[in-house]
Amino acid sequence: MTSGVDPAVLYPDERAVPTPVLRARRRRSLTGRHEARLAYALLLPALLVILGFVAYPFVSAVYLSLQNKPVGAVGRFVGLANYAELFRDEVFFQTVRNTIVYTTVGVSLKFVLGLTMALILDQKRRFNNVFRMLLFIPWAVPVVIAALNWRWIFDDLSGFLNNFLITVGLTRDIISWLADPRLAMGCVIAVVVWQGTPFYTMTFLAGLQAIPRELYEAAEIDGASVVRQFVHITVPRLRTIFLTTVMLSTIWTATNLQFVLILTRGGPANRTEIFPHLAYVTALGARRLGMGAAVSLAFFPLLVILIVLLTRRMLRQTDD
């Protein structure tokens, strides 16, 4: 009886009660229970997936982090021992610093470049849509492929970068881009920026194109300079998009381990070690699942603030 709702029950006296308010109330009182039952039935598959493959693993991550559990063996409850060990570990604090640098520098550069590109693509120009398409390609390519490609570009002996710099005559020595402790983090961030900028460009451009032209025309007549127009019209209009984009991208940047995994594996000397990669190495390299869960959870409090704020923001914006 959940799926077959008799329309006669749904609209018992459709013509007699024309006001929508009354009709809605009547409908609700008569078929509310049917409707709710049907709704739960329709939602059941999606909810099962979410409970089984997101909620349950999330909760079990917490429990796992309180255990000493090697891969393929039964776990032993150890309380907070994993966290205690973590907070005594120098590598852990280095990872905290690295993750913060990696994320803030990466996100800031993506923001600046993305906004610049959006403003440029918003200017009138022939073939703009072709340029836009080309500039967005890095975003569409799988991250692994982007990372592998860049690892090959950075290659000491045969990579494009050294090859090119020597050919042009900018350097005579071979530079070990990814193995040099001073350069490695910069190189990883460059790849992150290369891959992530298009997303910023896309969202900012969408925002720019939604600003009514009349605002600029009016400002022009009032004699406002281009810079003033940018500060007083463009920036305020884009504020919500700025926030949403930065928050989304912060979550994605901070939790993506593919760049580090493929480019440097956290090296040299942990200089590029970031949280998700440390968790990966601990859980699968050292085969300590419990400790790995503790590493990712130690990072979670920061993340959860962003996720909660962003959830609220997205609900608000799509509701109206």
Next chain:
Amino acid sequence: MPRTTSGTRRLFRWIGNGLLLVMLVWTLVPFYWMIATSLKADREIYGFEATLVPHHPTLAAYVRLFQQTPFLKYVRNSTIIAVSTTAVSLVFGCLGAYALARLRFRGRRLIARGLVFTYLVPPSLLFIPLFAMMSALSLVDTHQGLILAYLGFTVPFCTWLLMGYFRSVPLELEEAALVDGCTRLGALIRVVLPMSLPALAVVAFFSFTQAWNEFLYANVFVNSVEVRTITTGLTLFIVEDVFFWGPMMGAAFLSALPPLVVYLVFQRWVVKGLTLGAVKG
């Protein structure tokens, strides 16, 4: 004053053109290098004779890729997994989205909030407990295991996006169908879905590319060649720190094509999709 404005405008135009050129080079050179490498013989790839432009272009790397590596097997696995994930998440998403968009019940807002929240929880937080779970259920090294794990992020995403779209389908048409004796499910299939084809297409292609591009779960939950997907297969061209860059770049180029084509077709909707509709594209 107007003259100075148009003067600055011209200046900005030229700065814009210059920066655009720089950005195009920065964006495209890696792809050039990828394709150029895949067209070289080993002699031109490594060592002192390494070239910036292939002097003797050859398809040898591609021949090696198809004849000596399990590349096609990886492609097959990726296709099976991405298509299944897409199909299942479309069905689950449509049903759930219809309930959220059209029916009244307790907990509606809570579930909607849960969907966004789930979409934002990153896989790097879940892969360890999921791995333990997959091992316990003996789903490691199976297509099903990966598909189920992928549903964890495609289903909330599809449900949310479709919910927004279903809301924009005029209620009157559906009410007419209901009056004519359609059931709710009938109305969904005969009225709402046909009117939502563009949204369905977008959601389908999103699920497909997300499943096709995914790396972390595929890397952790799969070990055997028989199940391995293309993204993790690519990294196997690194054997004990010896790289086979020619075939690898060829494989990278070929496996970047499907998501790239899909993206070019759907680029207009990409923004709206990824931000769950929070940025109007």
